[in-house]
Amino acid sequence: MKKLVQMAAAVASASISLMVPAHASEVSVELLNKAGERRFVFSPELLRINPGDTVVFVPTDKGHNTVSIDGMLPEGAERINIGFNKEGAVTLNRPGIYGIECTPHAGLGMVGLIVVGDPGSSDAARRAATKLPPKARERIDALLDQAES
Ligand SMILES: [Cu+2]
Known part of the structure; x- marks a missing residue:
């Protein structure tokens, strides 16, 4: 019995460490x-x-920037704004959906989605997507579907 309890504790701590990393990570x-x-x-x-x-x-390639898509970031979060041909790091503390676009190429579908923690409802992001050019909207909708699947 004691062994079982120990095993259960080990499994519990293993799954917790998967969900909450000991320290924040960095992704590119x-x-x-x-x-x-x-x-x-x-x-x-x-x-x-x-x-x-x-x-x-x-x-990696030149001629691009990264900015927040209007209305597609959690309330109170700071807008992402990284200049052309610049490497930039942002730490995202607020859970939610962050939409990003490249200013000159959004119309060609150069958009992305960062989902931080439990994003909650995607309704606001989907509403914001309706204001994007068709190709950008199509990509964002597909990424939101993927994020929710
Ligand atoms: Cu671009």
Whole structure:
């Protein structure tokens, strides 16, 4: 019996450590001219991270920037705004959905989604997506579907 309790405790602590990393991690998003058949992409386009994690935007190809999509970030969160050809890091503390776009290429579908922690409802993000150019909206809707599946 004692052994079983110990095992249960070990399993419980293992699953907890999976859900709550001991320390925040850092992940990269590349800004690319081309990825497979697609042109002008954030790679990856969809990121799931924990609150407190840092995202580094890497200008692997030139001519791109990264800014928040209007209305597509959690209440109280600071807008993401990283200049052209600059590497920039942002630490995202507030759970929710952060939409990003490249200013000159959003109309060509250069958008991305960062989901931090438990994002709650995607209604606000979907409403904000209706104001995007068609290709950007299509991508964001697909990424939201993917994030929710
Ligand atoms: Cu771009």
